[in-house]
Amino acid sequence: MEVEVAFRLNGRDTRVRVRPDALLVDILRDHLGLTGTKLGCGTGECGACTVLLNGRPVNSCLVLGVRVNGQEVTTIEGLSDGDRLHPVQRAFLQHGAVQCGYCTPGMIMSAVALLSKNPRPSDGEIRQAIAGNLCRCTGYVKISTAIRAAGEELANLPQETGGRGSAGQGERS
DSSP, rough: EEEEEEEEEETEEEEEOOOOOOOOHHIIIIIOOOOOOOOSSSSSSSSEEEEEEEEEEEEEEESGGGGGGGGGGEGGGGSSTBBBBHHHHEEEEEEEOOOOOOSSSHHHHHHHHHHHHHHSHHHHHHHHHTTTTTOSSSOHHHHHHHHHHHEEEEEEEEGGTTTTTTOOOOOOO
């Protein structure tokens, strides 16, 4: 038996028929072809599958797809505007915060959520925001540097073009 799930995905109305026990990560990757969201541990420990649900970072490997019915989901694919990368995506590239890239989408989504509510976070606030995202390649210094740089850029943007509050809010559920 399948159920229909209707939600906003990266700003577009989306409908998909899935099994009632389908996880959001599987719906995104297998049903909708959005492979930027990575499945790492499958237990909510690594953060590779982080997406924004109503602006809050969540581990999509722990979210039943039916839970997003009527909700708003943003994935890494929803951050850029065509070829124009989101400031956090740009900063990760510019500051060498990407190596193998497996953790990068989830890390970026957590950073976007943080910076949407606080574009000038302290080092401790950055550490707390990405605590649920594991990286085995880069370490966290370049990632923190990239998040600070993106925050400065976002803080200086007008609200309607991506300044504070435009990219989601909240903390990991």
